[in-house]
Amino acid sequence: MKLTYLYHSTILLEINNIKIIIDPFLSKNNFFDKKLLYKYLNIKIDYILLTHAHYDHICDVELFASNNKDVLIISNYEISNFFSKKNIKSYGINYGSFVKFPFGKIKYTLALHSSSFNDGSYGGNPGGFLLHTNKGNIYISGDTSITYDMKLIPKFGDLSLSVLPIGGVYTMDIYDAIIASDLLKCDRILGVHYDTFENININKEKSIEKFYNKGKKLILLNYEESIII
Numbered sequence: 496m497k498l499t500y501l502y503h504s505t506i507l508l509e510i511n512n513i514k515i516i517i518d519p520f521l522s523k524n525n526f527f528d529k530k531l532l533y534k535y536l537n538i539k540i541d542y543i544l545l546t547h548a549h550y551d552h553i554c555d556v557e558l559f560a561s562n563n564k565d566v567l568i569i570s571n572y573e574i575s576n577f578f579s580k581k582n583i584k585s586y587g588i589n590y591g592s593f594v595k596f597p598f599g600k601i602k603y604t605l606a607l608h609s610s611s612f613n614d615g616s617y618g619g620n621p622g623g624f625l626l627h628t629n630k631g632n633i634y635i636s637g638d639t640s641i642t643y644d645m646k647l648i649p650k651f652g653d654l655s656l657s658v659l660p661i662g663g664v665y666t667m668d669i670y671d672a673i674i675a676s677d678l679l680k681c682d683r684i685l686g687v688h689y690d691t692f693e694n695i696n697i698n699k700e701k702s703i704e705k706f707y708n709k710g711k712k713l714i715l716l717n718y719e720e721s722i723i724i
């Protein structure tokens with residue numbers, strides 16, 4: 496499984512040649528090189544996973560969908576319905592069981608956050624994704640504070656990596672993410688949702704050191720940088 500960081504919470508996952516984009520927020524991201532947007536728009540994307548309806552997670556869905564006619568959105572029921580009405584193929588799930596897809600099985604997990612569209616309309620419950628594949632298991636929490644429910648996640652299987660927001664204010668910060676990694680029994684964390692807006696700036700070196708001092712690894716990637724799980 497290859498994971499490429501495209502800033503904020505946008506991630507490109509490649510599992511056995513299946514390409515999945517998570518929470519696409521590129522075109523309106525001031526920090527993103529627009530030339531790169533076109534590079535990614537020209538890649539054939541098979542699935543779009545959306546954690547919640549906030550603008551900084553869904554704003555480029557239609558852009559990617561217009562370039563990928565067969566793309567399937569996987570999100571909560573309300574977000575899926577919203578995009579179905581725009582004639583984009585969607586699969587709505589909810590907090591519940593694992594659901595099987597060709598790349599593995601997905602469980603929509605609890606997130607303590609909110610989920611409205613930009614116009615204020617209801618975007619269903621915010622969530623994250625627990626993804627079990629034959630290339631390893633990862634947990635993508637989405638925007639959330641720390642929750643005690645994170646303790647349930649490793650009961651379904653050991654995690655190779657957890658993708659957690661670390662910028663604070665709207666989500667967990669570094670201190671919370673360290674505790675979350677204890678609950679998740681996962682010492683390898685990819686940090687997301689930081690440095691995009693002024694009030695979620697972090698000190699990268701100090702953040703990595705704080706994890707290191709607890710015997711954990713915080714991975715912070717540059718634009719387009721990839722890791723193999």
Ligand code: NI
Pocket residue numbers: 547549608609638665
């Ligand atoms: Ni949000």
Ligand code: MN
Pocket residue numbers: 549551552638665688
């Ligand atoms: Mn967000």
